[in-house]
Amino acid sequence: MPKPCPTADPGPVAVGTWSGGRFMHFGEPLDDERLIKLFTPDERIRTVITADVYGAGEADTMLGRAIAEHSRERICVVGAVGHDFYTGERDGAKGFPRFTDPRLRDASGYADYLTMAAERSLARCGIDRFDLLMLHNPDRTGYTSEEVWSGMAALRERGLTRLIGVAPGPANGFTLDLIDCLERFGALIDWAMIILGPLEPWPGELCLPAAQAAGVQVITRVVDYGGLLFDDLAEGQELAPRDHRGFRPAGWIEAGRRRLAAMRPIAQRTGLSTIQLACQWNLAHPAVSCVAPTLIQELGQGARPVEDKRAELAALPREIRLTDADVQEIRALGDNTGCMTLKGASPQHAGEDLPDRWALDERLARLGRRWSIEPARDLAHA
DSSP states (O other): OOOOOOTTSOOSBEEETTGGGSSSOSSSOOOHHHHHHHHOOOSSOOEEEOOTTGGGGHHHHHHHHHHTTSOGGGOEEEEEEOBOTTTSOOOGGGOSOBTTOTTTOOGGGHHHHHHHHHHHHHHHHTOSOEEEEEEESOOHHHHHOHHHHHHHHHHHHTTSEEEEEEEOOSSSBOHHHHHHHHHHHTTTOOEEEEEOBTTBOTTGGGGHHHHHHHTOEEEEEOTTTTTGGGTOOOTTOOOOTTOGGGGSOTTHHHHHHHHHHHHHHHHHHHTOOHHHHHHHHHHTSTTEEEEEOOOOOOSSTTSOOHHHHHHHHHTOOSSOOOOHHHHHHHHHHTOOTTOSOOBEEETTOOSSOBTTEEEOOHHHHHHHHHTTOOHHHHSSOO
């Protein structure tokens, strides 16, 4: 069974404002009416997630329109702050700098920035507090700074949010950085958000024991593996120009569909669709309490309406139908270990730190070994 939680905590299923193609380039952008309906919470999907940097605040505003008529006590609103689009300059596809960039401010200014960003995001959403506010895509400083996490805790103390969390990204990795953050600040942190799914179990699964030990609940995104687990991405599928899935290696759809075909008998036996199978596989892990697949309107007149995908997600059975043996079999079928170069602390990074990648130091290597993670073996691109 999914873990019980208070009504205003994140529920087992969430919709993020990265869905719908407007603020993050996945599929065809929806018009205002369809996008608002996509974001609008209901009895089955009452958790909505936004980030202030999406559309430089426009996603917050659109979410505010979606929740304006809803009882605040019956929905869960999750926010995220961390990219400074107020004073920072966008660096092309790399996006806006983190607020901890030393070119923008030193540690003495972190708390003030977090307060300002949270208050402005709340104003755009039309609410006076978040249920959960996450540190969005932190750099090395964000994972390790006392000033950052005292600033996040102060937002909770001031009533701007009930809960606080950390959301690594945007790409995959940050494994040891997240575990280190949980060891340092786990007493303050309520939730974490990671990439995890049956076609992408590595490396996110490596963080789950540390989250469970710290009492930190986990939201998982990219459960759908770039939309493939909604089962309407065909071989040779045309993607929209600038679609973020273009970063995936050539042949990823075809290879993914072959692995999906091997999982299909389990879905059929348990009476689940393929995306429901993916969600239940994630929720079968003790630390995972919420899944947030990306809802994508694919190109073409015959493409499945994104509204149908949302309805399928809303119909996710709440009882876990997968056995432990099913979970292990699906993990083996979807094994992606070593398939990419990871972000964050990496045994394969040399040179100066970058905003999203840095060298692995001996302290983090020792930390990994405490959690049975051997960096050169378990965190390297094969």
